[in-house]
Amino acid sequence: MGKWFPTKFRRGDIIRIGVFALALVVPFLPFVSDYLLHIVVLVFLYMILALGLNIVPGFNGLLDLGYVGFYGIGAYTSGLLTVHFGLSFWIIVPLAFMNGAIWGILLGAPTLRLTGDYFAIVTFGFSELVVLLITNEIWLTRGPLGLPGIDPVSIDLTLFGGPKWELVGELPYYYLALFMVLVTVFVMYRIQDSRLGRAWFAIRDDEVAAVSCGINLLTYKVIAFAISAAFGAVGGAFFARWVTFLSPDMFKFWESFLILCMIVLGGMGNVWGVMVGAFVLVSMSEILRELLPLLGLPVEVRFLAFGLIMVLMMRFRPAGLLPIPAVAARMRAGRVRRKKIKGPVAVKK
């Protein structure tokens, strides 16, 4: 862990512990309403999704525009298993993880041979296919009518002679989502610092050098795609049991784009950056939803605001708010160089 933030190890750690402590007590702060708690759960959900997506563009350097397809698959897996079989959430999460991974492999194995842009188009097509499938296979998903009446998450200890709690209200979901975020971050951290993560980073930085080190590109890209898809599906599984209602239009392409924006805004490839990106975009979306009507503007204007943010980021900070350490180091070096160049000019004046 230390080697990713060699210079700021201490400061970064203190900030992280502070944020975690704050996250633990947020629900008990006096001004926190159920609505606010709902937003924070949404932030957590998008953190999981963004961390999952980050594997593909952030760790492997491949553009993925179809991530929401896996999110939808996970959500409907969870919803249908709950409605028809009444499975527990704790069984559904691993099943959704596996189902996401299977679809990731099915889509990735034939298409990851394609280079950059062509692959992105295929993924885009996939997410559209998922929406069409959910919309049209009415016998399975009830189509545009949506899938209502999904049971909320419950903790059932009756098997061991204990009680059964059904999670109602936002508070338990808050801690459940926080727990899931922590598990995701934990997994990401361990992958980053392992043979698997290094192989991904090698592919991102230089494919030719990577194969020369004995890395099979297709295998490792498919693994990346499958794990990414699996986390997307887990996010979906949580979403289904949290909002207890699903409909096809929740999984439109816009969601993919929004999650991609979070990654780009936060810092592609950096776990903490991606989480910051999710936090900023989700909370800003909610703030604008309140603010824009007061200014006499329609709510849809916030999409314009997102576009504006992306344009500004590309112009002033293309590597994101929290770039990966190497890029951050280069940016620092660049600033120093620019100052040196500016120096003599200032003297002339």
Add this chain to the structure above:
Amino acid sequence: MKPILEIKGLYKNFGGLEALRDITFEINPLEIIGLIGPNGAGKTTLFNCVAGLEKPTRGEILFSDTRRSVSIGGKKPESVTALGIARTFQNIRLFDNLTVIDNVKIGQHCRTRSNFFGAVVRTPGQQEEERLVTDKANEFLEFVGLAGRGEEIASSMPYGNQRRLEIARALATEPRLLMLDEPAAGMNPQESRDLMALIRRIRDNGITILLIEHDMKVVMGVCERVVVINHGQWLAEGRPQDVQNNPKVIEAYLGKGAADAASAG
């Protein structure tokens, strides 16, 4: 002794362009062999064919150890690496955003096994493997003279060190044949001398070396045998001094007039 690498009648066409034409030569175990020729002669194409990055149009490439020979023409680059052939690149190809030590650790990829499960759960086997990978990576860094620089970002190092790092990464794949593509390019005389010493030390550790180089001081100083190719064809072969005085070689590099002048003088 049985040659470690045999190239037999190798052809490589790019559309209508014949980049390699009937190349045949052998490399004996523990030799330091130079591959020279004017720009565009096909040296790097030959490297790419051996390393699996290009598929030869015709011909055979045999890679042997004491027990058996494997035909590697047209094999995938990752399998060639796993068999024991490593390479560096003419224009340095490091993993720029990673630390120096991670670059070397990636070289160990094909010699290690751990997977997603091992990474997340940190099984005892995975931990043992990571320890081994880290130890070996540090050894290789020390071997090429980059000890203590493991935590630097690869792209932030000076040019000469990046060359050394690329060699360390290639060594980390634990090859029996190491192919160096212009390792002395852009080096000053002192760095070139250090590089020659390093190449000899690598050979002394039991690794055969095939070297593309334009710097004749390096070629003459370190190679025991030289193969010359020109326009994709085998031109000459022999001890460095003999090749240096071969009229055909002088003609290829400097033109016919120079060759005549040399043979007359």
